[in-house]
Amino acid sequence: MSPKQVIVGRRIDLEEVHRVARLRAKAVLNEHAEAALSHTRGLLEASLADGSTIYGVNTGFGALSETRIPPEKLAQLQRNLLRSHAVGVGPAFAEDVVRALMMLRAHTLALGASGVRPLLPQRLLALLDAGIVPLVPRQGSVGASGDLAPLAHLALAVIGEGEVWLHGDRMPADRALARVGLEPIELAPKEGLSLINGTQVTTAVTALAIHDARELLMAADIIGAISLDAMLGSVRICDPRIHAGKPHPGQRRSAELIAELIADSPLNRSHANCGRVQDAYSLRCMPQVHGAARAALQYVADAVEIELNSFTDNPLVLLREPSDDPEDPGFDVLSGGNFHAGTVALPADHASAALTTLATISERRLDRFCAPESSRGLPAFLSNDPGLESGFMMAQVTAAALASECKTLSTPACVDTIPTSAGKEDHVSMGPIAARKLGAVVANLARVLAIEAAVAARAVDLREHPSSERLMAVHAAIRRHLGPFEGDRSLSAELEALAGAIVRGELREAAGLAAEGSQPS
Incomplete structure (x- = not known):
């Protein structure tokens, strides 16, 4: 239809x-x-x-x-x-x-x-x-x-x-x-x-990027939940009492989602009395980091939606309040500055920084699965025969490259200005540059999350117990685009397909969650 x-x-x-x-x-x-x-x-x-x-x-x-x-x-x-x-x-x-x-x-x-x-x-x-x-x-x-x-x-x-x-x-x-x-x-x-x-170029690019970024934010919580469970991590990090003491709405939302997704996981129950006190920050601080990104994206989405519905021309033909003066034309043609894209450029740069934090924490989570010292019993690089096989070694390198590129792209464009038009336009926004950088960060983040999803799904396969019913549905959605590990092979095409599926919301739908825009922030 x-x-x-x-x-x-x-x-x-x-x-x-x-x-x-x-x-x-x-x-x-x-x-x-x-x-x-x-x-x-x-x-x-x-x-x-x-x-x-x-x-x-x-x-x-x-x-x-x-x-x-x-x-x-x-x-x-x-x-x-x-x-x-x-x-x-x-x-x-x-x-x-x-x-x-x-x-x-x-x-x-x-x-x-x-x-x-x-x-x-x-x-x-x-x-x-x-x-x-x-x-x-x-x-x-x-x-x-x-x-x-x-x-x-x-x-x-x-x-x-x-x-x-x-x-x-x-x-x-x-x-x-x-x-x-x-x-x-x-x-x-x-x-x-x-x-x-x-400002429509700046706004169009940013609007589409934020639409995708909302899906990636949900995916970060979903994939992070799989990683936490597959790493035998503690779901106590989502205890609502912790987040009541630091009640940022985005943080509380991420904690609720992660706890909801892991609930009733046999894998989580299997290590309930393991004696471990706390996990690494990339796992333990997911609600705080993801929540900060959620708050940032809400601010940016609000700013973009205001811009979508704004007068951005110059000059503007604007009506006056009704007057009893018969000579009053009833309108003014006013020159102003609504064409200045700073109202979107600064939020776009803010979004790039927020999404970069999701890329960097995702890369750190997936890296922990690759090293026996941090993977809690999994083989090196999740391979069947470490040494003969490299497993996910280079997948982590690719994620590191993407995360590093996101850091470079997070240098704000909106702080720069070069006067134009013989100095008449002496302060400009560089909004299109900020918007294009944001689009690149979104694309990079989708691929980093795809790599984490691939690694976390493989880790679940290697554990003795399955994850929760909802996360196993997500696992099945991952497997529709990226097959199980049966030996070294090129993963490029499968990771690209999985990244596209993540942006389209396929993992979110498999988890039974509504789109971010329909949820309270």
């Missing part, structure tokens, strides 16, 4: 971005948006007719904002803006990112403060529905005044320029439009600026 359609121009959330970007849900315009857009467009045109000077509408841009443009050249001004700003470089964004980008740009325009015609968001949604995916290079935006370069590449498709993908074929935009029965748009005053002035 196809996913339910998503309505833009009214509040949207992270799950809806995911549905349009990846599940190809249809995005449609809010039924009230057309009238609201026509109203604010009429106000803007009336202001122009009265001779007002409005930035980006009848002036140049950035450092050229004091240059007045004559009326007969306003359409050319908008075309020139898109052409001159489409200077992105490097690899193109993946299709899901561009689909999210098209949806979010249509959404922010449809909120009604940009002063564009209804035709503009309608056309973006028509391109999306037709399967046209503009070719948008990843590099070239500093995150203010908006994600200008990548959004300009996106916007070129609207006027029939640039390159796009259509059903797997790369072609000029005008040819793709013709194939789906659409005409290029002749931009009206301000519409080129409104297509590119905003």
Whole structure:
């Protein structure tokens, strides 16, 4: 069954971005948006007719904002803006990112403060529905005044320029439009600026990354629970009295989940009287470390959802409170800074750091299974014949490499700024860089967790008793993508498949748990 359609121009959330970007849900315009857009467009045109000077509408841009443009050249001004700003470089964004980008740009325009015609968001949604995916290079935006370069590449498709993908074929935009029965748009005053002035690249990349990160957070608790049980660790670390004394909601949630998953485990009961007092930090401190990451992701998700539903254009056409003055036009065209992506850049960097802690603690847990000194009776590297076989030796090395890369990627981008536009834009966010780094950390973490899952599943196979019913269901879900160890073999393809399954929520579903976004934080 196809996913339910998503309505833009009214509040949207992270799950809806995911549905349009990846599940190809249809995005449609809010039924009230057309009238609201026509109203604010009429106000803007009336202001122009009265001779007002409005930035980006009848002036140049950035450092050229004091240059007045004559009326007969306003359409050319908008075309020139898109052409001159489409200077992105490097690899193109993946299709899901561009689909999210098209949806979010249509959404922010449809909120009604940009002063564009209804035709503009309608056309973006028509391109999306037709399967046209503009070719948008990843590099070239500093995150203010908006994600200008990548959004300009996106916007070129609207006027029939640039390159796009259509059903797997790369072609000029005008040819793709013709194939789906659409005409290029002749931009009206301000519409080129409104297509590119905003934070949607930073927000689209971050939104998709956080959607995946929520799955990985749940997976960290689930896989960590298997590791704790397979390591013959103590579930007393989840005693609610401990966490009542340090009542961070995320910490308490992780402790509850781990205890719930291990409950009634024969393997856990088998060493109830072993006399061990406490485990290594990577096991004992899971609720505290995972819980801190949970709290961080909640903060980031909240920030991104605010940004999803924000006016990010400049200038904005904003209505006033009703007045008795017959001369009061009832609106203002105001220049501000809502295009600055610092509101997402800093949270994205925070998320990268939080997820890196999950990668580093996961790598430490899986490493303990590889050494006889710490594995509590398991063979070296979990092999059948240590020495002849290397077992999971290099899997741990790969996890270490990924965790180390996450550390490097966690250096914040948002603390940097380089002035642009002849100093007019003298403080920028570097939001797209923060977002892309976050996406890389998410991908790395998925693979580290896949390696831990592989190692923990092998450790369960080597123990005399099984784990709990729910964790054995997770074990079976792991085995659907990564077979049992029967001797040395290349695990690369199986680990990649398992990482994908983790991101899709297959281990969470096997554990009988709801998605993180539907749980209280």
